[in-house]
Amino acid sequence: MRIPCPHCGPRTHEEFTYYGDATVRRPSATGPDAEAAFYDYVYTRDNPCGLHRELWFHQGGCHEWLVVERDTRNHDIKGAVPARSVFSADDAT
């Protein structure tokens, strides 16, 4: 696979470290059901057969965490953006 790093251009995926699902969000640690929310956050996954938004770290490049949109059926990559842009946008909403 070649991941289109927004900083470095398309690079082989060996340069990256995979983390996993980029759609889960760390819940509040102080909520009444924090433990249940953290269980969901840490352990359960949609695990879709199809488009998957996932985190990759460009260890062999710019040290940016990227959110890559990739189809798990055929590995086709739709795009990659810096994670901080995605996660900052979350905070804004």
Add this chain to the structure above:
Amino acid sequence: MSSRIAQGGAINRQQVCRFTFDGAGYSGYAGDSLASALLANDIRLVGRSFKYHRPRGILSAGSEEPNALVELRSGARREPNTRATDIELYDGLEATSQNRWPSLKFDVQAINGLFSPLFVAGFYYKTFMWPASFWEKVYEPLIRRAAGLGRAALEADPDHYEKSWAHCDVLVIGAGPAGLAAALTAARTGARVILADENFVLGGRCLAERRTIDGQPAADWAAQAIAELRSMPDVRLFPRTTVFGVFDDGVYGAVERVNDHLPVPPEFQPRQRVWRFIAKQAVLASGAIERPLVFGNNDLPGVMLAGAVRTYLNRYAVLPGRRAVVFTDNDDGWTTAADLVAAGGQVAAIVDSREPVIVSELARRFPDIQAIAGEVNGARGGRHVESVEVTSRTGTSHRIDCNLVAMSGGWSPTLHLTSHKGNRPRWDEERSIFVPDMLPTGMRVAGAANGDMTLGEALVTGFRQGLTAAASCGFSGSMPALPRVTEESARRVPLWRVRQALGKCFVDFQNDVTTDDVELAEHEGYRSIEHLKRYTTLGMATDQGKTSGVTGIALLAQRRSIPVAATGTTTFRPPYTPVAMGALAGHHRGMDFRPTRYAPSHRWASELGASFTESGPWLRAQWFPRAGETDWFEPTCREVKAVRSTVGLCDVSTLGKIDVQGPDALKFIERLYANNFATLAVGRTRYGIMLREDGFMFDDGTAARLAENRYLITTTTAHAVQVYQHMHLCHQTLWPELDVQFVSVTDQWAQFAVAGPRSRALLQRVLDPRCDLSNEAFPFMACGEVALRNGEPARLFRISFSGELAYEIAVPGHRGDALIRTLHDAGQDLGVVPYGLEALNVLRVEKGHVVGSELNGQTTAHDLGFGRMLSTQKDFIGSVLGRRANLIDPARPRLVGIKTVDRNAKLAGGMHFIPQHAQRSIEHDQGHVTSVCYSPILEQWIGLGLLTNGPDRHGEKVMVVDPLRGAETLVEICSPVFIDPEGARLRG
């Protein structure tokens, strides 16, 4: 060389190559393959089959060969299962037949053939079950000895391999007429083109056919095309290069046989090179593979594919048999008859399975050859074909003497690479072939690989696909004038098997799969094509079913009375042809399997004769033996005692170091670490623990506050990279709003522990005298910038892993060697000793510090005695799930110290705790011993362990057992801190 034709062929008759086969000497010419040279020398019997050990010869002229497998070369360079049809002949070539005993001509195991009624598909699933113990002892060893093919070398491969990358706009796979045409039109647009072909000569079937293009021989046209391509700067030609796999995003794996045509690669040159071609577009022009016809004894040496016969005639100038019978179900077979006649051979008959009207029409063009509308029922002969039995459509039978049967069951597109990404080909009922359907992104197909079987079609589709591929990359050009080519026809009426067979009819030659096997599998319910394949092993041999797959599918369809399209195909997977593991491994083997990282003091330590050990990728000094010390024990004890009594030096540069800066640096590390850092003053260091978000221990280390907004944190050697990535993940996805920057400086700083009661004295000799190291000015856990006597800057940390008065001093990496020498020299009269990992381990066990054996990913902060460090005042990674009842359960195995009750007894890591009088069984398992050492201070073996309710059991006596090695001993449970529990020494 009795079968060599006097004239012609793409061989160099000036260059004779001598070679041996099974020890006998022969010769051929440069440009020969081993197969053509064997045929030229009238060698027909080349190998034995897998199951029945039947005699086998040469079936094909390419990489699809199932029969002619040999062991090439010898000794450490022995290559089993090498296809004679693929090997480029070189002077000194050594080949040996395989899978036979005692000799190729007389193979004892050919007796298997007599039992063939027993050895049907899947017979082994039905027997060898009684008695159960006989499988490993009796049946299996016999089966294993009989099975297998060639013998692997037993020594390390002396040759080298390389890996390389190449980028291009258009990759053309296959350099036959279609591939050359595609490369020409693509390259003429200015696109960067790579043209790869598995053969050692580019040109494909242009070399094997007596056809003309624009009035000149096809081989000449190919030579001109190659010359034109070679003249263009952005074109790279790769002969001897197999594109073996299609991977995601335009990555094509290829192996270039750089020096396989020489006895031994030249010095400093690789044997093979694995390429990753990164192509925007690819044109697959891999041609087609001819199908054998299925009749009795169709595996006898002398029965060959008709197209291969033409290759041997026209390219290699070899007459594979003087008297031939051609058996075909299509027009192409007739071309072979014509070529045989043209080469001076005799064609005893053409047997065409189609309607008499078609046959008689074609026969008009061959008045001298007997044409029979009918079928070959079987071949006869011992180790070579001697005659065939033929039945005509009118019902008359003939026996025709011959020593060559050229058979053609039509051609199957070589479309394997189109389906490596999971796309399955489509059945074209009209032409009775599978053709590519959905293609990998960026791939297009030209010529026979797409089912366009004639030379004219190959050129047209090649030109067109080359042009469109280039256009997709933004290059434009125009179609050249289409060349005039010899007319030909690819009409076919498929004959999947003869109606009446005499003898075994092989479908998969190499795995000895017959029509009977296919029928039996279907009959027993193995009806899915995948079940058929797996049950009969059809298509699973080293040729991967190149000549058998389609026939197998068609026979299954026929048997089930369903269309071939409904039967489907099995999946094609990389590699297209087998690839040497060494080529895929490249340089990463032996000592270069993984990079070796050297600590800054490595050279100094080597000079002192240190023994080294691996610590992840690092090599670290284990101990520094002195004269007379012969094992690890003496130097280790001496080094430990020195640290506890004088001063020791140890390289700790391998610990991860991360420099964290910014207005939000404190906020950031507060969220990373489980314990409190808010109260840490500038110029002070604190021990910290990190949890994973699931609440288990992640890593430990120190954080030194170098300035108001600057921290230097350390990680364990093992987790340096993970912690760094984790910090970025946290920053970039959890708290992107924090104004903090950090970078790994592990490699930038050399760091040494200076430990022992005289460490202060030693440092004072090395540091600028103005540097005040008194307890008041630089107390335990202080940190700061200092200067060496020569004015060079350094960092000093008063931290201790040994429990002694100790410091760690850091200088820029390149100054590490100088500093360790300075320290060592300056401390001679203080009794300074270098110490290694073993002593370091003893010192930390004596002090109860945890390392990887305790931080094993299964333990919690509570398990390791850090429970009280966990802050309740803040949210940090792991704070919520770390509070779960099961993670703080006191009954979990928790950290304790252990010492042997018998002071002479030994301990070992991995022993398990069992209550003193309990049975040695799992119900009584209470944890395990994580770390042990002989403490030269306590003069006995001590250790750390994780014991159920451990901290509440100090003073209790428990057994530690090692049933694996038959050892056990009684230990007393104690505090993990064996030495100086009050910490007076480290504050001294």
Add this chain to the structure above:
Amino acid sequence: MANRYSIFSLLKESLRGHRGWAPAWRDPEPKPAYDFIVVGGGGHGLATAYYLAKNHNARNVAVLEKGYIGGGNVGRNTTIVRSNYLMPGNIPFYELSMKLWEGLEQDLNYNAMISQRGVLNLFHNDSQRDACVRRGNAMHLHGVDGELLNREQVRKLLPMADFDNARFPIMGGLMQRRGGTVRHDAVAWGFARAADSLGVDIIQNCEVTGIRQDDNGVTGVETTRGFIGSRRIGMACAGNTSRVASLAGLRLPIESHLLQAFVSEGLKPLVPCVVTFGAGHFYISQSDKGGLVFGGNLDGYNSYAQRGNLPLVEEVCEEGVALFPCLSRVRMLRSWGGIMDMSMDGSPIIDRTAVDGLYLNAGWCYGGFKATPASGWCFAHLLATDQPHEVARAYRLDRFATGRLIDENGSGAHPNRH
């Protein structure tokens, strides 16, 4: 009715052209309803159906398979069986499996070529040795066999291994002699044939597209061949667990990952047992046909593609050649890819779900093949009795919430690191 397989029946049939063999399993039309439905015709599903019929006398059982039976991971693995586990929750289960393997062929009347050639885990440094000792001792305390071999003993067994020029020299190994290999397809077919002979309907080309529920729980499944009713439905569809479970609204601690495996060309006997390399992630054995069967790590990213990429292929070959330098000239013949049901702690789940009557058998990670008989045995027990089997008690779905994890290698909630 299926014939009994033996050398005598084989001889008899060979004299009459093998025309007397019955199909190994029937090809029945689905009935409107069953007492039990097992979703997934892989090794685990077929074993579950077999043991439902054999141990629990269930006579109305269907196995629904979307493609052909044995087409998933049971047909795409490296065929290793062993019970050399570390964690208390795992050892008894895998040891039951080992014991079932040892009598399986006679039980099923199908030769699966169970070959107890030994499984040898190499270690290369002191801490790996201690980890092996810890594991070996846990095995011994469970009554499971294990031996610690020193460097010379390993050298005797594997003279072709690199002892002199290795980046990570071999120190020794932990050997489980009862471990070994089993012919993988034969396991699926053997269970299928035996289950079929006990009346189980094996229904191929029947994909589950929906799971129907009412107030009392599950009522049946929608399939590509129509609705099929049942109040007891077991999911044994590792690789696709998340997809099937989502039909009942369940979200699981599972990710689907890609594991490639490889086979070399056939060779005369070379590797005498299963060997795992400790300085990387690599395992190798030799099949009865002579091919070296080997594999390594996951590719590392979520995938349902059943095919992988080149970097992992190269990594695996590097490890193979580093371990046995003579493999350099041996050719890799074929590669394949499977979808691994990677759970969040690397251990499996055999449990009830939040939906009454719907049961889960999942999360097998790499370990599914060796677990096949015990998984079927325990899942059948759960389906039939609604109670977990004694040796599978730890495989609860709620352990991720409670923290009673079974994390053999301590990698935490990162499926691709287990």
